[in-house]
Amino acid sequence: MKISINRLKKYIPLTESPEEVGALLTQSGLEVEGIDEFISIPGGLEGIVIGEVLTCVKHPDADKLSLTTVDIGADEPSQIVCGAPNVAQGQKVLVATVGATLYPTEGEPFTIKKAKIRGQVSQGMICAEDELGIGTSHAGIMVLGTDLPNGTPASELIPVTHDQVLEIGLTPNRADAASHLGVSRDLKALLGKDLAIDADPEIKIEAEGPKISVEVENADDCPRYAGIVVSDLKVAPSPQWLQDFLKALDLEPINNVVDITNFILHDLGQPLHAFDADKISEGKVIVKKLPKDTKFITLDEKERKLSGEELMICDPNGGMCIAGIFGGIGSGVSDETTSIFMESAYFSPDVIRKGAQFHGLKTDASFRFERGTDPNMPVFALKQAVKLLQEIAGGKVSSEIIDLYPNPVADFEIDVEYGHINRLIGKKIDPIEVKTILESLDIQVVDETEVGFKAIVKPYRVDVTREADIIEEVLRIHGFHQVLLSNNLSTDFLADHPVKDLNKLQYRLSEILSGQGYYEMITNSLTKPSYSEKSGYLDPQLNVEIYNKLSEDLGVMRQTLLFSGLEVLARNINRRQTDIKAFEFGTVYQKAETGYQEGKRLAIFHSGNRSSESWLEPARAFGFSDLYSTVERMLEKLGIQIGDVSMIETQPFAYGLKLMLGQKELGIIGLVDDKMLKLAEVRQEVWFAELDWDLICKKASGLKKYQEISKFPEVRRDLSLVIDKSVNYDSVKSVALKAGGRLLQRVGVFDVYQGEKIEAGKKAYALSFYLQDQENTLTDKVIDKTMSKLIQAFQNEVGAVIRT
CATH class of the missing domain: 3.50.40.10 (Phenylalanyl-trna Synthetase, Chain B, domain 3)
Structure with missing residues (x-):
């Protein structure tokens, strides 16, 4: 919202500078975001003076130019070359002197310099309307009818308005301040000055007109x-x-x-x-x-x-x-x-x-x-x-x-206690000052007692309807800066310690993902109802519907980040940007048994090729392991270890995994089903993970802790297991880490086989186990004992057959 200082001065006698006025308003809650200068004629006609053409002859070397001498109030007349067809001796004209900058109606500003034009010195410029930025005519120079002396600044003939304009970031509650009168009311209270408002003019019927x-x-x-x-x-x-x-x-x-x-x-x-x-x-x-x-x-x-x-x-x-x-x-x-x-x-x-x-x-x-x-x-x-x-x-x-006006809007009547004022402000305010402040804001104080009073608030103050609002009015005029902090700060609530800065955590993770080549997306929380109705993945009954929807495409709040992300992918893919790694932090919403619930989610998308085609190797498309490893590494950075993992073969995936963290679902990850892709008009494979960011924030342990590299060697042992196809690798890994104890540092899979050489319905995993003791060199006896525990656990818990 823009406010003119010139107009404010019509209401209140301002002697303060615009910067001082801006500071006062900002302190009182009307934040002044900037102060701009306004000049009605660009440049303010600086360097433009009234002149008189003393002589005017044809330029000796140009048919369309005239050579003039002009009296501009200096010791000597100025010689000026002029191209206007209407220039003539005896005219009063406007002259741009050497060094003046002109701001034409069209085109860029330019500065007048002493120059030679076709061999003749020109010391200025006789101006047309459009050259001065005061009109559009370029038919010829301006010929004046004035008796003002030569050399008089043009601004004395042509008024130039100078103004300072405040740019106020008006908050939604301050509807009363959306005008010059409204801002002046605040200044009246802040400066203790009287407000001048025009009286009601008398209205008399003066002529016949249409009857309405x-x-x-x-x-x-x-x-x-x-x-x-x-x-x-x-x-x-x-x-x-x-x-x-x-x-x-x-x-x-x-x-x-x-x-x-x-x-x-x-x-x-x-x-x-x-x-x-x-x-x-x-x-x-x-x-x-x-x-x-x-x-x-x-x-x-x-x-x-x-x-x-x-x-x-x-x-x-x-x-x-x-x-x-x-x-x-x-x-x-x-x-x-x-x-x-x-x-x-x-x-x-x-x-x-x-x-x-x-x-x-x-x-x-x-x-x-x-x-x-x-x-x-x-x-x-x-x-x-x-x-x-x-x-x-x-x-x-x-x-x-x-x-x-059949039912006039009544004033607000609010009971206020001095004790509440002092408690909420954190400082004792004299009752006389309280009354002075409120009355300066047109809030009437009545029924005063030692305990408090009744405030009568006019209905244009739609934001002042409670006792707390009255106290806020007192505080913002008294001045937030006048409330000093106590030497002994205390709090009225208990908090978990240490307190995590969730914004820093999100920023840190964004940096990690961006460093791996991901782009961050920000999408609309409103989405199409058709996604839940047609996908078979979301329950339409849980949709949070918008009552005053702008369109059907923005009719409900999203239950997942999947579809808004797919829309972004579709837009990029349609513009031939087919290799995409992207992520988004966003909020999802749905109905609950008692009202509504919302939660923060982190979505990660892969689509297209992981590496582009080159002479060294062909292009390689993204796969499941690319996305899973990203999620795993990211969580490790936050000190979170993925728990149980189970297969998902229902919407929204063609196939995927559900990740657990203890007894709570951490998220889902997998290949998006074609049905989902068609709803968002995506025409290539998409890998998608959606994680519970609220749960991650709760479980994140901050910086990952490191330790000195062990001086004792690491040992690798391999095993080949034949297991049922239904058993996934995470189940095997979980069994291994549990049985291997402190010596087992990590587990890897370097081969998977399914084929004629093993029984139908089975698959073979070739696993590597890395063993290390941080305090001693491992002996063959200790290694063999650990491997025996692993073999027994695989046989008992996942029905594995050990291949030899």
Whole structure:
């Protein structure tokens, strides 16, 4: 949100610098993210002066150039070569002196230098409109009608607006500060200065105009609706001061009527809307909802289908405007408009929020309405708009102000105790200061006692409805920086120690994966309901549905990171980026017996080739071991050892494994089934792992501990086992590590055989065992004893036959 310092000075006498104002606002909760300088004419006409052409002759060596001498108020006239066809002796002109920088309407800025043009010295430049950036005409130089002395800075003839603009990162709760008036209210409290607000102008009917009546059918969605007819106005460009105000806020001036509505919106925080009164059928405005799928064309010339839930401003022929969000093309103000009906209303934030979300429209008006505007502002803002219409558009009031407000919004009444103020702030605040602060914020203090008081809060402060909110108001004006930290800090809660920094843990793991050539993905938590309905993998009954969904493709919260990741893979593969290693940290959601549950997951994807084709070796596709080894190494870095492993032959995999950590499921890993790939339109194999990041964070033991390399040698022994095909390698490895005890350092498999030379339904594993004692050299007796334990365990626990 942009706030003009010049405009703030209309409300409050600021002697502080913009930087000081920014610091004060930031300390009070309105964070100033930057301060920009605005100059209505780029460069501010620095180095541009009024001159007088003393002589003008044809250039001796160029048919289209003139050689002039110009009095620019210096000791000697300046010789300037000019190419304009209309230059002549005796003219008053604008001259860019040597060293001045010009900012033309089109093109890049350039600096005037002393130069020779076709052999003649030129000491400046006589300027056209577009060369100075003040217009678009390039038909010739500007010829002035002024008596100002030669050498007078051009800025004394052509006013230049200088302004400082604050960029405020407005938080959603501070709807009251979404205007210059709102920011000025905070400055009033912070600086202890008076606020100057224009008085209500007197509204009198001045001329006949169209007769407009108003009917509100949805009073809950539109508690207050005000309007007035202004006729005999002329739509034209706005005066320079209004254009400069809007440009400073990065808004494009349109015409005087529309510009006035934008001015009031940013100045007072009250959105207005102007209808061409002659286009309102039967002179009747109706505030109501229209049936679902009603077609409506908005100002951007797009046809939209209504949801049936948004509030509409209508006439008997149909919709004219989506209330509080966007106008319709059929009733807007045009250059031919002479009479308008100006609307100023207070709409329910909920109905505006839902309508804006449904249509994907975010406007300056909806931004304010959906956060909550001041229900007491519509008529005051309307009167200020009428005053401007009279001044700059020649408008004449043609009706009384219509104000439908059957159930006025009440002030908030909040009981506050001084003890609670002091406890939550952590410092004793004098009750007199508390009252002064609150009253400076237009919060009335009544029913005072030694214990506390009642605070009366006006309804424009939608964020101040509880005692804690009142205390926050006191603290932010008193100053967070004035609350000193105690020498003895304590806490009101117990925590597990040592506390793990989960953000650092995630960052560390991201670095590990990135170092292995993985790319990180960030995908939308919203996904298609069809994934759960058609995959056979997810339960549609557990979907967390979005009530105000923007589209069916974003209708539910995801239950897994699989499909959002597959969409990313599909996009890359369709663009011939087929070799992919990627990961994502994300949250998954589903319904639970009592409400909803969510959890963090880590997803890892492999697709395409592990190594590309070269003259040394052919391309090699990713396989299961590539992904499994990545997961295993990654977990080892965190001090986590994978527990039991079991086969998965159901969705979402063609085949895969379920990994356990004690009695809890750590994750799944495998080759994604073709059915899943088709749903996401992926046309090549994908290996996928999804791990429970919450469980990993809980079990991670931090940095891996290292020890000195043993000075005693390592010994390798091999065994060949024949086992049932149903027995997986992890089961064998688990048996080995348990039986081998402290001497068995690691187990490896270097060959797997299935074929005619062994019994059907069987397979052979060739395993390597690495034995080492950290304190002694291993003897043959100790080695043979350990191997015997391993053989016996394999025979008893997995039914292995030892091949000799």
